[in-house]
Amino acid sequence: MKILVPVKRVVDYNVKVHVRADGSGVELANVKMSMNPFDEIALEEAIRLKEAGKAEDIIAVAIGPRRSSETVRTALAMGADRGIVVHYEDMIEPLAVAKILKAIVEEEAPGLVIAGKQAIDDDCNQTGQMLAALLGWPQATFACEIEFEDTHLKVTREIDGGLQIVRVKLPAVVTSDLRLNEPRYALLPNIMKARKKPILEKTPADYGVDCRARLKILHTNAPAKRQAGIMVASVGELVDRLKNEAGVI
Amino acid sequence: MTTLLIGEHHNTAIRDATKRTLSAAKELGDEVHVLIAGYDCGAAAGEAAKLAGVTTVLKCDDAMFAYPLAEPVAALVLGLADEYDAIMAAASASGKNVMPRIAALLDVMQISDITVVKSATTFERPIYAGNAIQTVETDEPKKVITVRVSAFAAAGNGGSAAIKTVAAPQNPAMSEHVEESLTPSDRPDLASAPIVISGGRGLRSQQNFQLLEKIADRLNAAIGASRAAVDAGFIANDRQVGQTGVAVSPELYIAVGISGAIQHLAGMKDSKIIVAINKDAEAPIFKVADYGLVADLFEAIPELDRELARLGY
Ligand SMILES: Cc1cc2nc3c(=O)[nH]c(=O)nc-3n(C[C@H](O)[C@H](O)[C@H](O)COP(=O)(O)OP(=O)(O)OC[C@H]3O[C@@H](n4cnc5c(N)ncnc54)[C@H](O)[C@@H]3O)c2cc1C
Numbered sequence A: 001m002k003i004l005v006p007v008k009r010v011v012d013y014n015v016k017v018h019v020r021a022d023g024s025g026v027e028l029a030n031v032k033m034s035m036n037p038f039d040e041i042a043l044e045e046a047i048r049l050k051e052a053g054k055a056e057d058i059i060a061v062a063i064g065p066r067r068s069s070e071t072v073r074t075a076l077a078m079g080a081d082r083g084i085v086v087h088y089e090d091m092i093e094p095l096a097v098a099k100i101l102k103a104i105v106e107e108e109a110p111g112l113v114i115a116g117k118q119a120i121d122d123d124c125n126q127t128g129q130m131l132a133a134l135l136g137w138p139q140a141t142f143a144c145e146i147e148f149e150d151t152h153l154k155v156t157r158e159i160d161g162g163l164q165i166v167r168v169k170l171p172a173v174v175t176s177d178l179r180l181n182e183p184r185y186a187l188l189p190n191i192m193k194a195r196k197k198p199i200l201e202k203t204p205a206d207y208g209v210d211c212r213a214r215l216k217i218l219h220t221n222a223p224a225k226r227q228a229g230i231m232v233a234s235v236g237e238l239v240d241r242l243k244n245e246a247g248v249i
Numbered sequence B: 001m002t003t004l005l006i007g008e009h010h011n012t013a014i015r016d017a018t019k020r021t022l023s024a025a026k027e028l029g030d031e032v033h034v035l036i037a038g039y040d041c042g043a044a045a046g047e048a049a050k051l052a053g054v055t056t057v058l059k060c061d062d063a064m065f066a067y068p069l070a071e072p073v074a075a076l077v078l079g080l081a082d083e084y085d086a087i088m089a090a091a092s093a094s095g096k097n098v099m100p101r102i103a104a105l106l107d108v109m110q111i112s113d114i115t116v117v118k119s120a121t122t123f124e125r126p127i128y129a130g131n132a133i134q135t136v137e138t139d140e141p142k143k144v145i146t147v148r149v150s151a152f153a154a155a156g157n158g159g160s161a162a163i164k165t166v167a168a169p170q171n172p173a174m175s176e177h178v179e180e181s182l183t184p185s186d187r188p189d190l191a192s193a194p195i196v197i198s199g200g201r202g203l204r205s206q207q208n209f210q211l212l213e214k215i216a217d218r219l220n221a222a223i224g225a226s227r228a229a230v231d232a233g234f235i236a237n238d239r240q241v242g243q244t245g246v247a248v249s250p251e252l253y254i255a256v257g258i259s260g261a262i263q264h265l266a267g268m269k270d271s272k273i274i275v276a277i278n279k280d281a282e283a284p285i286f287k288v289a290d291y292g293l294v295a296d297l298f299e300a301i302p303e304l305d306r307e308l309a310r311l312g313y
């Protein structure tokens, strides 16, 4: 079985982004970029399935600006077998990403797609579900455990109130939650080896997908700043202020 | 022009999320219909019909929806979609699961996790863990929107909507529910509780969360947590507050033994009053706190409990 893992290049999760003063967006120049953390988790799961003999071929796909190939290289160093980079310089919406992924799935015929549950830049949480819909495949989102059962997957999902186990028929789309696994680091020898692994360079036009944005972003602003607070000296003072000053208890 | 709101409920009652999403839906200015898809869900449909501003409740009562899975719910909504200009749901685990599936089948872009309705076509939503706020305009033929529950007040009662029964779709039968393990709780819903007390890695064990339970009992608060506390198994996954967990904005948020990472702040910095209790005076959580207390939580929390008891809470 092949597994397809979409990996997005995003601002590193440790970076506190700055909003441009003119409202045009977030400053991306000279900012540390990394693979979306949920995609590292998705990829790790794919690699573990391969190590367990359930999969032979892992394809990492990134859609985005030229340097997305670095993200695919990282995926190859972690353990993906080959990469595809679909170049697109502008912001791209989940629906267009899902359409490109659908076209790739139709070419590559993977038995499973594992995506991240959410890209930590746009915070959309849409792409995996959209891909499943476009393919007419079942979906198992927010996965914290995956069990392979030949023709099916048993997936434990993080839901409101606790956990749910679903069984989906393969092929399927799974999206990873934080507790699925702890992703490995790419080791130096593997980084060297990854340089030899093949990466296919593509454009959205190759897949006949129109990536023009459907939604119009009018402006992007910094959030309202909170007023500076005070330090209290004791629990007694805290309770007194909550009761008599803030009036919240 | 009509909006279809996909109601959240547990068959016998609607969830608070439905009432709050309704407030957002009403701001679009159109008539609102509520869909209750469930099994033995007459009571939930009845409750939805009483909400002020709902003109019709669509009830789909079928064993298929005993545990609503994304594929059959999307099939049901798609069958109804012709009649509607907008489809809305809470940005809860279930809304996030099903709505993009519906959007893709309608070939429209979803607007996720809105916090403000500026006009019927313009919305605000946080991106980058709430470090930027995007104003988004749509001219999609149908609007598919998920709503950040904590950003809207709950709609009240006062309506008397007609309840219409709709037929269940053919079950796509690609997935099946196996089992569910929910953590029973008598506490208010985390996303809408007026008071939330959250614990982090500083709590050190599952056992120690009982310290917070005591305070929560006195204040009728919901219990939340940081990712580190959930990852360490101190508390259930659905308690995670943050960018990739639940967003809350209570009247009072008490963060105990939580450092205040960007991802955690994303889920709670819109709270009205924030209290931070941390032994490290440099912890970033103090930058967003209205009241900060530098203390060892294992002394401060029992003392807080005694102080609240003394005052009759
Ligand atoms: C993709 C991604 C998504 C994430 N999503 C979320 C999310 O949704 N929500 C979230 O919370 N995090 C999220 N995180 C994790 C986040 O980056 C932090 O790692 C996490 O919030 C830290 O949790 P913490 O504050 O409990 O732990 P720590 O950062 O370890 O802080 C523990 C704090 O407890 C204090 N402390 C220790 N002992 C005591 C004591 N005895 N008394 C008083 N204080 C004490 C310490 O001083 C310290 O400040 C995410 C991370 C990633 C990469």
Ligand SMILES: Nc1ncnc2c1ncn2[C@@H]1O[C@H](COP(=O)(O)O)[C@@H](O)[C@H]1O
Binding pocket: A005, A006, A007, A008, A009, A036, A038, A039, A042, A061, A062, A063, A064, A092, A094, A097, A114, A115, A116, A117, A118, A119, A120, A122, A123, A124, A125, A126, A127, A128
């Ligand atoms: N441009 C992209 N390139 C590759 N994968 C993507 C891209 N956008 C989204 N994805 C995948 O879809 C997931 C969810 O993204 P989103 O719907 O944007 O929150 C991510 O975790 C990735 O696995």
